[in-house]
Amino acid sequence: MERIDAHPTHLFKGHKIRPGKPYPFGATLVPGGVNFSIFSHHADYCVLLLFEKGAPEPYAVIPFRGMFSKVGTNEPEWADFRIGKVFTMTILDLDHENIEYGYRMDGSSYPRARHGEPGIYRFDPSQILMDPYAKSIGGRDAWGVVPDKSDPYQHRSRIVFDDFDWEGDRPPELPIEDLVIYEAHVRGFTRHASSGIKSSMAGTFTGLREKIPYLKELGINCIELMPIFEFDEFEHSKYDEASGKWVKMNYWGYSTVGFFAPKAGFAATGRVGDGTMVADELKTMIKELHRNDIEVILDVVFNHTAEGNEYGPIISYCGIDNPTYYMLTPEGYYYNFSGTGNTLNCNNPIVRNMVLDALRFWVAEYHIDGFRFDLASILSRDPFGAPMANPPLLEALAFDPVLGKCKLIAEAWDAGGLYQVGSFPAYGRWAEWNGKSRDTYRRFLKGDCGMAGAMSQIIQGSPNLYRGRGATASINFITCHDGFTLYDTVSYNNKHNSANLEDNRDGANDNNSWNCGWEGETEDPAINALRRRQIKNAVSMLMVSQGVPMILQGDEVGCTKYGNNNTYCHDNELNWLDWTLVEKNYDLFRFFKHIIALRHAHPILRNGCHLRNQDWKGTGYADITWHGTQAWHADWNGNVIAFMLNGSYVKEGYDEDDFIYVAMNMHWDALPFDMPMLPPEYQWLLSVNTSMPSPEDIFPPGQERILDNQQSMLVGGRSVAILLGRKK
Numbered sequence: 001m002e003r004i005d006a007h008p009t010h011l012f013k014g015h016k017i018r019p020g021k022p023y024p025f026g027a028t029l030v031p032g033g034v035n036f037s038i039f040s041h042h043a044d045y046c047v048l049l050l051f052e053k054g055a056p057e058p059y060a061v062i063p064f065r066g067m068f069s070k071v072g073t074n075e076p077e078w079a080d081f082r083i084g085k086v087f088t089m090t091i092l093d094l095d096h097e098n099i100e101y102g103y104r105m106d107g108s109s110y111p112r113a114r115h116g117e118p119g120i121y122r123f124d125p126s127q128i129l130m131d132p133y134a135k136s137i138g139g140r141d142a143w144g145v146v147p148d149k150s151d152p153y154q155h156r157s158r159i160v161f162d163d164f165d166w167e168g169d170r171p172p173e174l175p176i177e178d179l180v181i182y183e184a185h186v187r188g189f190t191r192h193a194s195s196g197i198k199s200s201m202a203g204t205f206t207g208l209r210e211k212i213p214y215l216k217e218l219g220i221n222c223i224e225l226m227p228i229f230e231f232d233e234f235e236h237s238k239y240d241e242a243s244g245k246w247v248k249m250n251y252w253g254y255s256t257v258g259f260f261a262p263k264a265g266f267a268a269t270g271r272v273g274d275g276t277m278v279a280d281e282l283k284t285m286i287k288e289l290h291r292n293d294i295e296v297i298l299d300v301v302f303n304h305t306a307e308g309n310e311y312g313p314i315i316s317y318c319g320i321d322n323p324t325y326y327m328l329t330p331e332g333y334y335y336n337f338s339g340t341g342n343t344l345n346c347n348n349p350i351v352r353n354m355v356l357d358a359l360r361f362w363v364a365e366y367h368i369d370g371f372r373f374d375l376a377s378i379l380s381r382d383p384f385g386a387p388m389a390n391p392p393l394l395e396a397l398a399f400d401p402v403l404g405k406c407k408l409i410a411e412a413w414d415a416g417g418l419y420q421v422g423s424f425p426a427y428g429r430w431a432e433w434n435g436k437s438r439d440t441y442r443r444f445l446k447g448d449c450g451m452a453g454a455m456s457q458i459i460q461g462s463p464n465l466y467r468g469r470g471a472t473a474s475i476n477f478i479t480c481h482d483g484f485t486l487y488d489t490v491s492y493n494n495k496h497n498s499a500n501l502e503d504n505r506d507g508a509n510d511n512n513s514w515n516c517g518w519e520g521e522t523e524d525p526a527i528n529a530l531r532r533r534q535i536k537n538a539v540s541m542l543m544v545s546q547g548v549p550m551i552l553q554g555d556e557v558g559c560t561k562y563g564n565n566n567t568y569c570h571d572n573e574l575n576w577l578d579w580t581l582v583e584k585n586y587d588l589f590r591f592f593k594h595i596i597a598l599r600h601a602h603p604i605l606r607n608g609c610h611l612r613n614q615d616w617k618g619t620g621y622a623d624i625t626w627h628g629t630q631a632w633h634a635d636w637n638g639n640v641i642a643f644m645l646n647g648s649y650v651k652e653g654y655d656e657d658d659f660i661y662v663a664m665n666m667h668w669d670a671l672p673f674d675m676p677m678l679p680p681e682y683q684w685l686l687s688v689n690t691s692m693p694s695p696e697d698i699f700p701p702g703q704e705r706i707l708d709n710q711q712s713m714l715v716g717g718r719s720v721a722i723l724l725g726r727k728k
Contacts, residue, residue: 006032008092010068010079015060017068019081020088025357026133026260027101027159033092034159038103038131039085039350040321042121045106046087049128053098053138053158053273056151061104064089097274100138100156102128105320113322116311118332122322130258130316131157132354135361136275137230137258143187143203143265144246144571147234155230155257155315158275162365169287171369172295174221176407176431176472177606180543180596181297181550182220183480184208185252185575186228186266189553192576204268205285212292218556218589219596223289224297224372226481227253228282230261233571235306238501248501248569252481254374255306255340257315259358262366279365286367295369297407298362302344302355303378303414309334309341318342324350327383335385337378339415346379352393355379360402370407372433377414380425387418391425398427409433409475422465426473431548434462434474439512441478442489444639445538446514447666447718452634452641455664456626459643461546463610470609474547478538479555482508484565486555489513490534491520496563499570507566520563529693532558533718536591536690536697537664540720543599544662546607556592557581587694594698598687598722601701603650604657611649620679621659623649631674639666644676644725659725665715674712678725684710685724691716 008016020035028035036048045065049058064087070077081089087103106125113119130137134157140147147154190197190207197207215223231253240247253263262282264270269277286296305325307318310333317325327335327343334342345351362368373379380391397408412424412432421435437458444451457464461471479486484495493515495507516530535558542549553559554577561567567574582589599605611623626634627642634641641664647657659682663673670691675684685704690697699705704724707713715721 003031005030006092008071010077011071011074012062012068013060015062016071016092017062017081018090018092020090022083022086022088024133025086026131026135027157029096029159029161030090033090034094034096035088035090036101037086037088038133038320040087040105041085041324041350042107042110042321043105043123044108045104045125047104048089048091049102049104050091050094051100051102051153051156053100062089062091096159097161097276100158102130102153102157103320105129113310113332118310118329120323120328120332122314122318124314124319127314127319128153129314129319130155132258132316132320133260133357134158134258135160135260136278137261137264138273138275140230140232140234141264141273142271143233154313155232160275160279162279163276164280164283166283166287166367169290169367171367171405172221172290172293173369173405174293174295175608176548177608178600179222179295179548180220180599181222181224181475181548182215182218182553183224183226183550184553185226185481187251187571188575189577192573192578194579195577196579201268204266205281206268209285209288212288212294215294216292218593219600221293222295222297222369224299224550226299227256227301227374228263228266228298229253229259229300230257230263231255232257232306233265246571249571250569251571251575252568254301254568255304256301257306259302259354260361283366290367295407297370297372297409298368299372299374300359301374302346303375304338304340304342304344307342309336312341321350324348327381327385337381337385337414337416337418338375343378343381343385345383346393347382347388347391352396355393356396356400359397359406360400363402363406368406370409372409372411374411375414376410376424377412377418377420378416380420381418385416394425394430395427398429407431422462426469428469431473431475433480434465434476434547436465437462437474437476437545437547438478441476441538441541442512444664444666445478445534445541446512447639447668449639450637452638453636455641456634456636456643459545460611460624461607467610471546472548472608475550476542476545476547477550477552478542479552480550481552482566484511484513484563485552485559485561486535486538487531487558487560488563488565489538490531491515491560492563493519494563495565496520497566499564499574500566507564511565530718532588533690535588537666537718537720539592539595540688540690540722541664543595544605544660544722546605546611549599551592553577554581556589558585558588590694591698594700595688597701602657602660603655604645604647604660607649607651609652617648617653619646619648621646621648625676627673627676629671629673631676640664640671642673647725661723661725663713663715663721665717665719667717669717670714671717672712673715673721675710675723681727682725683707683728685726686721687724688720688722689716690721691719
C-alpha cells in the first residue's frame with residue numbers, strides 16, 4: 001500500500017513538495033523525502049537552499065511562501081508552507097546523502113543592524129544560515145585544513161542517516177559516588193607522535209577508542225570529554241608568517257557552532273564529508289567504552305555560541321532570530337556573561353527547548369551518560385541577566401524523563417561574577433565542580449597553616465556547602481583543563497603564558513601553587529623528589545575524600561605545560577599527551593593506579609550521604625573521627641590533619657569495610673603521629689606512605705604491611721600515610 005504522505009501537493013521548478021510537519025525541528029528523514037522545519041519568531045521571509053555536497057552555489061532555492069504549481073493540474077497557486085512561526089515543508093525524492101542545506105531569512109518590517117553596530121535584529125537575506133538543529137555540519141571536516149574564507153556558506157547543514165547497530169549497548173548507570181572521572185581532550189589524548197596510534201587516526205574518536213585499555217588499567221570508569229560539539233578551530237586563529245604556521249587555534253573548543261553535531265575534525269572519517277560516518281565513529285567509541293564499564297560525560301557549552309558579539313559572523317542563530325537566541329541590552333548590545341562576546345538566552349522558551357532537545361538527542365542517539373555544563377550559572381539568568389530564584393531551564397533539565405539517569409554537573413559560576421558553588425539551584429539532581437575544594441587542596445598541599453579545618457570539610461564532601469544534597473554534589477578536583485597541570489602546580493609559583501601572545505595577561509593569577517624551591521625545570525634531585533611526593537600527596541588527598549574525584553588527562557604521568565595555565569589556543573605538545581612519560585614517570589602512573597584501586601576497593605571512601613561525625617550505630621567509634629599528631633586531638637590551626645573512617649558506616653551502615661586512617665603531614669619536617677586505638681581483634685596495616693621512594697610507597701591490596709608499632713608512626717615531612725584497620 002502506497003503512503004499518501006509520500007505524494008507531493010505542489011511543484012517548484014521540478015521539486016516535489018508537500019506541507020511539512022513543524023516537529024521535530026531540523027531536517028528529518030520521512031517516507032519518500034526530507035522534512036525541513038525551522039523556527040523564527042520575527043522572520044517573514046525564508047527560503048530553503050539545497051547544495052550538492054561541497055558546491056559553492058545552491059542547485060535549488062525553494063521559498064516557503066510564494067507561487068507554486070499545483071500537482072495534477074499544474075495550475076499556479078499561492079502557497080504558504082508555514083505553521084505559526086515555523087517554516088516547514090517536505091521535499092520528496094532528495095538524494096539526502098549527497099546534499100547540504102541552509103536558509104536565507106529576512107524580517108522586512110524590522111530594522112536591520114549593520115555589522116559592528118548594536119541592534120535587535122540581524123536579518124541579512126544575503127547570508128546563508130546553518131540549521132540550529134543540524135545533526136551534521138560540514139565546512140571543517142578535517143582538523144587543521146585551512147578553510148576557504150571566500151566560501152559564502154562556511155558551516156553547512158547536513159543530514160544524518162541513523163542506522164547504527166548498538167548491539168544491545170546499555171549505559172553502565174554507575175552510582176555517581178563510584179565514579180573516578182578523567183577529564184580528557186579527544187585530540188590531545190592521542191595526537192602526540194608517541195601515542196602509537198596510526199597517524200590517520202591520531203587525535204580522533206578512533207584513536208581514543210584504541211586507548212581504552214590504558215584507561216582501564218588506570219582504574220578510570222568515567223571519561224569527561226572537553227567539547228566535542230562542532231566548533232571552528234580557526235576561530236580567531238592567527239598565522240605566523242615567520243614560522244609559516246598557525247600559532248593560535250581554538251583548540252579547546254569552548255565556542256559551539258552547532259549543538260547537535262559532533263565535531264567532524266575529531267573523526268578519522270571526517271575527511272570523507274559524510275556526517276553519518278562521523279556519527280557512527282563516535283558511537284562506536286562510546287559503545288566500546290560502555291563495554292569496558294566506562295561512562296561518557298560531555299562538557300557542553302550552552303552559555304554562548306561562536307557568533308560572538310556585534311562584530312562576529314552570522315552563522316545561524318543571530319540571523320534567524322537574534323532577540324530570541326541572545327540576551328540583548330535595550331540598545332541591542334550583547335550581554336556578555338560568558339566573557340566571549342555573547343550570551344545565549346537560555347531561559348527563553350525556544351532556546352530552553354533547544355537545549356533540552358539537544359541533550360535528549362545526545363542521550364537517545366549517542367547513549368551519553370552525563371553532561372558537565374560550562375559556565376552553568378548563565379543557565380540560571382533571566383533574559384536580562386538577573387539570577388532567577390527558580391530557573392526554568394535548570395528545573396526542566398533536572399526533571400526531564402529522557403535525562404532521568406544522566407549525571408548533571410554544573411560549573412557553578414560564570415564570567416559575569418555569578419558564583420554559585422554550594423548554592424546552585426540543584427532540584428535534587430545537580431552536582432557541581434567544587435572550585436572551593438580545588439583551592440583548599442592546593443593551599444593545604446603547599447603547607448599553608450590554618451587550612452586543616454577547611455580540609456576537614458573537603459574530606460567529608462563539603463557538608464558546609466552541600467548539606468541536604470549529599471557528598472555526591474561535590475565533584476572534587478585539584479586540576480582541570482583550565483589552569484596548571486598537577487606537575488606545574490608543584491613546579492611553578494607563577495603563570496608563564498607568553499606563548500599565548502597576550503603579554504602574560506591571560507589566565508588566572510591566583511593559582512595557589514608552590515614550585516618546591518625552584519621555578520620550572522631543574523636537575524636538582526631533591527626538588528624533583530619533593531615534586532613527585534607532592535603529586536602523590538595531591539592525588540591521595542583527592543582519592544580519600546568523600547564526593548566524586550576528577551583528575552586531568554596526563555596528571556598521572558606528570559604532564560607539564562611549562563607553567564602555561566591557559567593553553568586554550570595551542571594545538572601542539574603543550575596540550576598533547578606525551579606517552580613517553582608513561583615509562584619515564586612510571587612510578588607516578590603506578591601510584592595513581594594504586595590509589596584509585598584503593599578507592600574502588602573501599603566503599604567507606606565514597607559514601608553518597610554525608611558522614612555524621614557520630615557513633616549512631618553504637619560501635620564505639622563515630623563514622624569519622626578527627627586527629628592530629630595526637631590521637632583524638634585535631635589541630636585546626638596547623639598544616640597537619642589526620643582522620644579515621646569507621647568501616648561499619650558504609651552506605652549508611654548497610655555494608656562493612658575496614659577502618660581507614662589517613663595522616664596528612666604538610667609540615668616541612670617529619671612528625672610522629674599517634675594512631676587511634678582499634679578494637680582488640682583489629683590491627684593496623686600500611687597501604688600508602690608517600691614519604692618512601694617507589695616501590696615502597698605503596699603496598700598492593702592483600703599485601704599491605706602490618707605495622708610493628710601499632711600505636712604510632714613517623715610520617716615524613718610533606719607526606720601522606722594511609723593505614724587500614726583490619727581484623728587479624
